[in-house]
Amino acid sequence: MTQEHGTPSRRLKFEIFRYNPEDENSEPHSDVFEIDETPFMSLYIALNKIRELHDPGLQFDFACRSAICGSCGMVVNGRPALACRTLTSDLPEDIQLYPLPAFKLIGDLSVDTGTWFRGMGERTEAWIHERQAFDPEAEEERMSDDIAAAIYEGDRCIECGCCVASCGVANLDDEFLAGAGMNRVARFMMDPRDTRSEAEWFDVVAGDRGVFGCLGMMACADVCPKELPLLEVYAYLRRKTLGARFAARHEKKGSA
Amino acid sequence: MRNSQTSAMAAARRELAYEVISGGSGLLLALFMWGHVVLVGSILTGERGFDWMATMLEDYYIAQPTVFVIFTLFLVHAVFAARKIPSQLRERKQILQLAKGLSQSGREKVVTRTEYSPFRPHVESLLWIWQVRTGMIMLVLGSFHLVLLGIDIFTPLYGDIAGIEASTSTARVSAGLWLPYAVLLLCVEFHASVGLYRLAIKWGADLWLSRKTMHRLEQVIFWVVLVLGGVTLIVLAGWMDPPLAFLLDGTST
Amino acid sequence: MSARLITTDVLVVGGGLAGERCAIEAAAAGYEALILSLVPPRRSHSCAAQGGMQASLANCARAEGDNPTVHFLDTVRGSDWGADQEVANIFADEAPIAVRELAHFGVPWSRVRGGKNKYFIKGEHVEIDEALENDGLIGQRDFGGTAKWRACYAAAGTGHAALYAVDSEVVRLGITVQDRTEAVSLIHDGSRCLGAVVRCLRTGRHFAVMAKATVIATGGYGRIYGQYTSNAVINEGTGASIALDTGIVPLGNMEAVQFHPTTLSPSGILVTEGCRGDGGYLLDKNMHRFMVEKEPAKQELASRDVVSRHMQQTMRDGNGVDSPYGPHLWLDIRHLGEKHLRTKLLEVWDICRDFVGLNPVNDLIPVRPTQHYSMGGIRVNKDGESYGLAGLFAVGEAACWDMHGFNRLGGNSLAETLVAGRLVGRRVAEHAAGVSLRADTGYAFDAIAAAEQRATSWLSRAGKGRSIYEIRDAMGETMMHKVGIFRTGDELNEAVNELQALLNDCDNAVLRCKDPGVNPELGFALRLKGMLRLAMTVAMGARARTESRGAHFRSDFPLRNDEEWLNRTLVRWAMDESEPSFSYEPTGLIDLPPGHRGYGSDERIEMQRSIDSYNETVVHEQAQHGRLPSSEEMGSRLKCGAWQAYA
Numbered sequence A: 001m002t003q004e005h006g007t008p009s010r011r012l013k014f015e016i017f018r019y020n021p022e023d024e025n026s027e028p029h030s031d032v033f034e035i036d037e038t039p040f041m042s043l044y045i046a047l048n049k050i051r052e053l054h055d056p057g058l059q060f061d062f063a064c065r066s067a068i069c070g071s072c073g074m075v076v077n078g079r080p081a082l083a084c085r086t087l088t089s090d091l092p093e094d095i096q097l098y099p100l101p102a103f104k105l106i107g108d109l110s111v112d113t114g115t116w117f118r119g120m121g122e123r124t125e126a127w128i129h130e131r132q133a134f135d136p137e138a139e140e141e142r143m144s145d146d147i148a149a150a151i152y153e154g155d156r157c158i159e160c161g162c163c164v165a166s167c168g169v170a171n172l173d174d175e176f177l178a179g180a181g182m183n184r185v186a187r188f189m190m191d192p193r194d195t196r197s198e199a200e201w202f203d204v205v206a207g208d209r210g211v212f213g214c215l216g217m218m219a220c221a222d223v224c225p226k227e228l229p230l231l232e233v234y235a236y237l238r239r240k241t242l243g244a245r246f247a248a249r250h251e252k253k254g255s256a
Numbered sequence B: 001m002r003n004s005q006t007s008a009m010a011a012a013r014r015e016l017a018y019e020v021i022s023g024g025s026g027l028l029l030a031l032f033m034w035g036h037v038v039l040v041g042s043i044l045t046g047e048r049g050f051d052w053m054a055t056m057l058e059d060y061y062i063a064q065p066t067v068f069v070i071f072t073l074f075l076v077h078a079v080f081a082a083r084k085i086p087s088q089l090r091e092r093k094q095i096l097q098l099a100k101g102l103s104q105s106g107r108e109k110v111v112t113r114t115e116y117s118p119f120r121p122h123v124e125s126l127l128w129i130w131q132v133r134t135g136m137i138m139l140v141l142g143s144f145h146l147v148l149l150g151i152d153i154f155t156p157l158y159g160d161i162a163g164i165e166a167s168t169s170t171a172r173v174s175a176g177l178w179l180p181y182a183v184l185l186l187c188v189e190f191h192a193s194v195g196l197y198r199l200a201i202k203w204g205a206d207l208w209l210s211r212k213t214m215h216r217l218e219q220v221i222f223w224v225v226l227v228l229g230g231v232t233l234i235v236l237a238g239w240m241d242p243p244l245a246f247l248l249d250g251t252s253t
Numbered sequence C: 001m002s003a004r005l006i007t008t009d010v011l012v013v014g015g016g017l018a019g020e021r022c023a024i025e026a027a028a029a030g031y032e033a034l035i036l037s038l039v040p041p042r043r044s045h046s047c048a049a050q051g052g053m054q055a056s057l058a059n060c061a062r063a064e065g066d067n068p069t070v071h072f073l074d075t076v077r078g079s080d081w082g083a084d085q086e087v088a089n090i091f092a093d094e095a096p097i098a099v100r101e102l103a104h105f106g107v108p109w110s111r112v113r114g115g116k117n118k119y120f121i122k123g124e125h126v127e128i129d130e131a132l133e134n135d136g137l138i139g140q141r142d143f144g145g146t147a148k149w150r151a152c153y154a155a156a157g158t159g160h161a162a163l164y165a166v167d168s169e170v171v172r173l174g175i176t177v178q179d180r181t182e183a184v185s186l187i188h189d190g191s192r193c194l195g196a197v198v199r200c201l202r203t204g205r206h207f208a209v210m211a212k213a214t215v216i217a218t219g220g221y222g223r224i225y226g227q228y229t230s231n232a233v234i235n236e237g238t239g240a241s242i243a244l245d246t247g248i249v250p251l252g253n254m255e256a257v258q259f260h261p262t263t264l265s266p267s268g269i270l271v272t273e274g275c276r277g278d279g280g281y282l283l284d285k286n287m288h289r290f291m292v293e294k295e296p297a298k299q300e301l302a303s304r305d306v307v308s309r310h311m312q313q314t315m316r317d318g319n320g321v322d323s324p325y326g327p328h329l330w331l332d333i334r335h336l337g338e339k340h341l342r343t344k345l346l347e348v349w350d351i352c353r354d355f356v357g358l359n360p361v362n363d364l365i366p367v368r369p370t371q372h373y374s375m376g377g378i379r380v381n382k383d384g385e386s387y388g389l390a391g392l393f394a395v396g397e398a399a400c401w402d403m404h405g406f407n408r409l410g411g412n413s414l415a416e417t418l419v420a421g422r423l424v425g426r427r428v429a430e431h432a433a434g435v436s437l438r439a440d441t442g443y444a445f446d447a448i449a450a451a452e453q454r455a456t457s458w459l460s461r462a463g464k465g466r467s468i469y470e471i472r473d474a475m476g477e478t479m480m481h482k483v484g485i486f487r488t489g490d491e492l493n494e495a496v497n498e499l500q501a502l503l504n505d506c507d508n509a510v511l512r513c514k515d516p517g518v519n520p521e522l523g524f525a526l527r528l529k530g531m532l533r534l535a536m537t538v539a540m541g542a543r544a545r546t547e548s549r550g551a552h553f554r555s556d557f558p559l560r561n562d563e564e565w566l567n568r569t570l571v572r573w574a575m576d577e578s579e580p581s582f583s584y585e586p587t588g589l590i591d592l593p594p595g596h597r598g599y600g601s602d603e604r605i606e607m608q609r610s611i612d613s614y615n616e617t618v619v620h621e622q623a624q625h626g627r628l629p630s631s632e633e634m635g636s637r638l639k640c641g642a643w644q645a646y647a
């Protein structure tokens, strides 16, 4: 092996946000826990250790523990990140963990991202809008591999919510679509199977809860664990909506 | 149903328009400020150069309408851009805290950090907050400056000729106005360069240069313009002789 | 969740591919469906599948001549004749529809590129001409154990893309999903399932859902192998476990557990088979390619169970690399070159960077085999209806429908979730049409009270007991090391004793956290006993099965024994019984006679009876074991003898 993974002598100090809304006596505060670092230690390993050794009541979420399910977003030393893929060797000895802001707190480090994403899906009607019913006998409709790859790129978001939590606008407005939402919209716009016209997209995309709510703070793109090109998506959508606006004007004039 | 849909559509159209207005006015102002640096920078060639430039702009009636246009743009931009500033203190604090956390993370010294550390430094959120702050300062100082210049252009105040004149400028700058000017200079250059960078990302992140290059470019522009403006200010304050005076040396008085 | 009791037509427990697809079918038929899930549905473990989904579309050059019958043949051979052949037939027939339907739902399947294509087959570059008329059809790649290229894929995120598309459909249909809920017991009257008791994982409170039909789609139970699994931490087998608790519904073939050769050590995160497919090597601590001499013909590309066994043996022989987390071996893909690793194997590159901080371009990857897939599960008939309890259905990895038998082929399980989801969803709707919601809520309130009682008894237990996490870890060690890749009677005996001791420990364990609300320690404690009980059924089932079949390998009985063991293990175990009771039913109607799989050892103990005499007993015997009548007559979907054209 070429690198040393963590100095075994390090003792890590975790400052973790605590609050249990179901407990009347609970007040938001932070607790400090200390554990020894081990090689390849991720925050998934560390948090489980803390739960098993120090405080079995500590709440946090993990599922796949391999950076694909998006369950484990939390604020690590000021930055929203996936805990399961964050190695302690990338962090200083003092580690602060806070729940993702912008989402409803469930307890300690656990937040409700599911409701947010379902709401976003409903508002953007994030499904293929198609006229015909599925015909089980028919051969699949053809699509070029390049388009498929481009759509797949947009599909790679794991809905971890890091982009939402890092965005100042999304923190103040629950319904701002944020990076993940805009990425989703772009994914369906790009899909030739979706028959929605640009005009049908307009009120979802333009407007203060869509692209024009974005202040260009760029945090979303910096924290996205899948390194999705969120800023490119924003720029593309901005131009598209502006174009659609002009086109609509033009049409109106033409018909009047 | 139809009603709510059309009203959503109308709102979306309005918001698009606001965005174009605030971005467009910002862009124009920023471009103007580059010109401004050159124009006021004419003092670097000495009072004669400055006066020649000022007189020309006034004689051809360029300066007079420009003041109006810029002042209007300035106020329009302020109004439409400020729309995005959270109204409540609690909200502003929230954003500030978030931005601070983001800009600090990943900067700690970590001996063991792997070359693949996911922590990339992030400053742009904090830069936005500074844009708001500098904008607020400019609103005060810039308005003052514009009123001053407006008066300059339209009525004789210090001298006997109406208009901008090197002697009046240097007189008031050295008398103490250098301080607010220095603040204004810093604010406007910062605000403009960050604003242009942001504007470029917002509308064309996928088109032109990589974000990293744009950020670099922004920083370079910021420093170049700041130094230029700084020297101009120093010359205006009379602490330094015009360094480019030799350019006009050959011409007769 | 404040209501104590809610009602719906169809209750689906589990929001993975199988559960959601089933709910869609029921909702489309006009029934109200409610999906429960531990996590937001898109976080279900279906999202982790990378490789692909098998369906005989025959779209690319190397898939030419493929059809459902060939797929059926591969599946039954892969199962080592443990599969129900009629189900395998239904599956192979409908898999292409399921794949195309996903395209309709929006999955960006990778597509065939007409013209010359470069592939990397068995370590060599090969150029293949794809027919121009196939351009733009759904693409397919090679997978283990199949005669043709059949695995449809969406880049390296097939499960992710499929789950997102199916969940979009759920959102479109407005199906209610209650995430962060856990079904903790089934409500039934002894012959009919009436719904489930649910613990809300936001508040810790219990409530009941009463439904005309209840579907369990809770995925696999890999976590009974502790940390030695590629499964998510939520794959704790609660669905199978609450069915087992009824004492009425049997689980099938619990001893059939698949191990994947290359998962990252120590985390168990899967490193795809594609690494070896593209030419990667396995090395021991002396940098020796041990697979070359162990399997001269196929080398690293022998089937999963075979490679896992050789790896395990190598480590047992002391040739593993020692680490603080136990021994491991090396996977070497450095020679594939940076370009290949950062395009075709990007996910692997990412995983190495993120979880072990290394770069596979320069570094070796530490790997070891771990548990990967649960072939066993809630035994159901071909409609997906459980044995014993009418109105209780199971689908997906949680079910033993049984098309995988003793070994699942890669790519067959994603396809199963969707094929079965469609089919079972339809049956569920038919069932819902035929029954009315029972008004007697007594069963529900009794079941809530029992669940609450279990929780309070955990909280009120005092004194000094073992930590539940220690018990969990001990269970994992026992399962991996004694009910693992190699099994022997002695070790299985030890395992059963150890698990029994752990069950006792579990009954005396004491919680340290008494917080109200979610209380993660309590939540886990409530599942632990069920996990131990599942582990016990696996260990005891393995101990009883004195043969080797598919992934179940007994070093002391290394041959497949079709004379005595061409059957399916069924296990029932009510909560209050001290031991599970085992019984064996015939595998199902046989069309393809037991024979050589085409890989692995050809030695076996042949069946003496004729196929016809075997088949005569099937219908009757399975019914005796609790199989409920299916909507179509048994055997109606077998295409008898069709395989003969291809064998």
Ligand SMILES: Cc1cc2nc3c(=O)[nH]c(=O)nc-3n(C[C@H](O)[C@H](O)[C@H](O)COP(=O)(O)OP(=O)(O)OC[C@H]3O[C@@H](n4cnc5c(N)ncnc54)[C@H](O)[C@@H]3O)c2cc1C
Residues within 6 Å of the ligand: C013, C014, C015, C016, C017, C018, C019, C036, C037, C038, C039, C041, C044, C045, C046, C047, C048, C049, C050, C051, C052, C053, C054, C158, C159, C181, C182, C183, C184, C217, C218, C219, C220, C230, C231, C232, C234, C235, C238, C239, C270, C372, C373, C395, C396, C397, C398, C410, C411, C412, C413, C414, C415, C417
């Ligand atoms: C790493 C990995 C890679 C794989 N790759 C492939 C592949 O390439 N091709 C292939 O065909 N197969 C693959 N598989 C297998 C395949 O992914 C799974 O078998 C399949 O996705 C299972 O789907 P499911 O819907 O049955 O269960 P899951 O997707 O696991 O869903 C289970 C659902 O049940 C819920 N749940 C569980 N318990 C409860 C409870 N008590 N109450 C309420 N809800 C509950 C969970 O929240 C979840 O929503 C892979 C598996 C793994 C682990």
Ligand code: HEM
Residues within 6 Å of the ligand: A215, A216, B022, B023, B025, B026, B027, B028, B029, B030, B031, B033, B074, B075, B077, B078, B081, B082, B084, B085, B131, B132, B134, B135, B136, B138, B139, B142, B188, B191, B192, B194, B195, B196, B198, B199, B202
């Ligand atoms: C009157 C004082 C000013 C105030 C209060 C102000 C405020 C702001 C604010 C809050 C923004 C952010 C808007 C957004 O992100 O949508 C902004 C953007 C911007 N400002 Fe100003 N500003 C002022 C003056 C100026 C001046 C004088 C210039 C030119 C030099 C300028 C150039 C810009 C630019 C280019 C942007 C970027 C626009 C965008 O991102 O859409 N501003 N301003």
Ligand code: HEM
Residues within 6 Å of the ligand: B036, B037, B040, B063, B066, B067, B068, B070, B074, B138, B142, B145, B146, B149, B164, B168, B169, B170, B172, B173, B181, B182, B184, B185, B186, B188, B228, B229, B230, B232, B233, B236
């Ligand atoms: C048409 C409008 C404008 C005119 C004619 C004008 C003219 C001048 C002049 C003549 C000076 C020299 C100092 C003086 O005489 O007081 C000056 C300096 C300055 N002006 Fe303006 N100005 C205009 C708009 C602005 C705006 C909108 C800003 C920023 C908000 C600005 C910022 C400055 C600064 C920072 C200086 C200090 C000198 C330097 O370092 O460049 N000006 N301007």
Ligand code: SF4
Residues within 6 Å of the ligand: A156, A157, A158, A159, A160, A161, A162, A163, A164, A179, A180, A183, A220, A223, A224, A225, A226, A227, A228, A230
């Ligand atoms: S866009 Fe990136 S950060 Fe945002 S939810 Fe998706 S994966 Fe997470």
Ligand code: F3S
Residues within 6 Å of the ligand: A166, A167, A168, A169, A170, A178, A179, A213, A214, A215, A216, A217, A218, A219, A220, A221, A234
């Ligand atoms: S952080 Fe927020 S403001 Fe825009 S660029 Fe990203 S959405």
Ligand code: FES
Residues within 6 Å of the ligand: A061, A062, A063, A064, A065, A066, A067, A068, A069, A070, A071, A072, A073, A082, A083, A084, A085
């Ligand atoms: S646990 Fe799945 S992304 Fe971290």
